[in-house]
Amino acid sequence: GQGYAMSATIVAEPNVSSIVIIDSQGERIAARYFTDDLKTLHAQQQFEKSLLSKALKCSSQSESDILLFDGHIAVFREGKDVYLFVTGDQNENEIILVEVLNALYNAYASLLPGGSLDRHTMLEKLDIVLLALDEIVDNGGILEIEPSPIVHRGGMRGAGAAP
Template structure:
């Protein structure tokens, strides 16, 4: 286990699963653009029917811990490795969500 938690990616998808904004911090897990898009599609199809509007939800897909939250027609996801702490990933998600909210209100 690493001393410092590592975020694999941050995804913002629309209500149809299309990219709004994505940032991958590791090319080891998804070396090609096609692999990244396939991962995004998998994440979206497995989570879009859940009710993650009030609080963040946690799931595990393909040995990745994913914390996600939906607001209006945007879906926010933070991905970490299977050994990452869900609370840390949830804090990253909340911080990113708050920052986007501040930027869009101005």
């Protein structure tokens, strides 16, 4: 039937469940949820708190770390006093999630003043933070993981151009 091609495509495409940026106290800076399992703000906040507590237990010094819990896979990187998380279903390919995470991290390092991934700068430049996020992932589908087009578009819009 007609729905076949569409469902076959969706299954094959990697999907991001959420992108979460929180500070070291667990306070949200920005977040995008693309699945229905965490609809309420309360559920999202609980999820963000458990992401942070798991991240704090991972004290490895590697660029990105991988967490598995509650049917989710989460990859994260630490900024100065912020954490960037990209999550997917537990069956998602973590390498793809890490690529999304690194694209986001590198875009912020290029777009934010002084390349600083810290709470104050990210809240002050929230428009850029959200823009880069939306350039990479749309409704859970990965749009772009090469940093230069993201930085280019983010820089153009960040320079006073109308959205």
